[in-house]
Amino acid sequence: EPVLTQSPGTLSLSPGERATLSCRASQSVPGNFLAWYQQTPGEAPRLLIYAASVRATGTPDRFSGSGSGTDFTLTISSLEPEDFAVYYCQQYGYSSFTFGPGTKVDIK
Amino acid sequence: QFRLQESGPGLVTPSETLTLTCTISGGPIGDNYWNWIRQPPGKGLEWLGFVYRGATIYSPSLQSRVTISVDASKNQFYLHLTSVTAADTAVYYCARESAFTSWGQGILVTVSS
Numbered sequence: 242e243p244v245l246t247q248s249p250g251t252l253s254l255s256p257g258e259r260a261t262l263s264c265r266a267s268q269s270v271p272g273n274f275l276a277w278y279q280q281t282p283g284e285a286p287r288l289l290i291y292a293a294s295v296r297a298t299g300t301p302d303r304f305s306g307s308g309s310g311t312d313f314t315l316t317i318s319s320l321e322p323e324d325f326a327v328y329y330c331q332q333y334g335y336s337s338f339t340f341g342p343g344t345k346v347d348i349k
Numbered sequence: 350q351f352r353l354q355e356s357g358p359g360l361v362t363p364s365e366t367l368t369l370t371c372t373i374s375g376g377p378i379g380d381n382y383w384n385w386i387r388q389p390p391g392k393g394l395e396w397l398g399f400v401y402r403g404a405t406i407y408s409p410s411l412q413s414r415v416t417i418s419v420d421a422s423k424n425q426f427y428l429h430l431t432s433v434t435a436a437d438t439a440v441y442y443c444a445r446e447s448a449f450t451s452w453g454q455g456i457l458v459t460v461s462s
Contacts, residue, residue: 242409276448278394285455286394291448329394333447336406338384338396 243268243311245330245341253349260317262344264330269310274334277306277315280343281326289328290315320346351375353443353453361437361460367430371443371453378421382447385417385428387439388455395439399447400426433460 243266254260264275273293278286288297290306293313303318317324325348330341357369371383385397398407400417407415416429430437438460445451 274447278449280394285442285452286449287452288448288450291450297448297450331394331396331448337409338399338447340394340396343393 242335242337242339243270243332245332245339247328247330247341247344249344250342251345251347253347254320255349256320256322258320260315260320260324260346262315262317262328262346264308264313264315264341266311266313266332270313270332271334273309273313274332275306275308275313276331276333277304278329278331279324279326280329281323286329317346351445351451353445353451355441355443355453355456357441357456357458359457359459361433361458362462363434363460364432367428367433367437367458367460369428369441369443369456369458371426371428373424373426373445378419378424378426381445383417383419383426384444384446384449385415386442386444386449387437388442389436389439397428397430435460 246265248263275293277290280286289300294306327343327345329343352374354372361367382399382401384399414431419426440455442455443453
């Protein structure tokens with residue numbers, strides 16, 4: 242199964258700014274079966290995006306996912322205070338699933 | 350709307366077997382992927398394995414120590430992790446589907462004597 246790498250490790254931004262998070266796979270992800278999750282302290286992760294670009298139910302439209310093959314991006318168009326969190330990508334295109342190490346978005 | 354709830358011991362002795370239960374409400378186990386995921390304190394997420402229609406797939410790094418099983422009559426599925434060490438200390442989550450649409454709240458399991 243592919244190894245997922247996320248960059249940057251930490252992204253320091255201000256509310257209202259645009260955030261661009263990268264997830265790169267060591268092998269092409271079949272079907273673009275790539276998901277993004279948000280986790281705030283003390284909480285379980287929450288699914289934001291699946292199939293690389295489909296918003297999960299309840300995901301605000303300021304979140305968008307793009308990419309295919311080995312390179313994927315999560316974009317937050319304008320950061321709200323509740324968006325400062327850790328974001329993980331996950332591939333489910335192979336029978337064995339894997340997560341990336343996460344990107345922390347913190348307040349500048 | 351599925352809801353998941355983990356249960357089990359909060360403390361396990363090294364070398365013993367950790368057993369956790371995930372109880373599902375809001376729908377039958379049916380044709381879904383049922384996963385276990387863990388998160389060591391201050392670290393990232395690690396997928397452990399899933400059960401789907403009775404078949405199981407495990408993380409290669411833990412395959413020799415992990416077993417996931419289902420009791421559909423109880424709407425529960427289970428994690429068994431053998432020969433635990435301090436490195437297995439983590440919050441353990443159960444989750445539904447291959448893109449994890451529903452999660453339990455998590456249970457902290459500490460491995461210590």
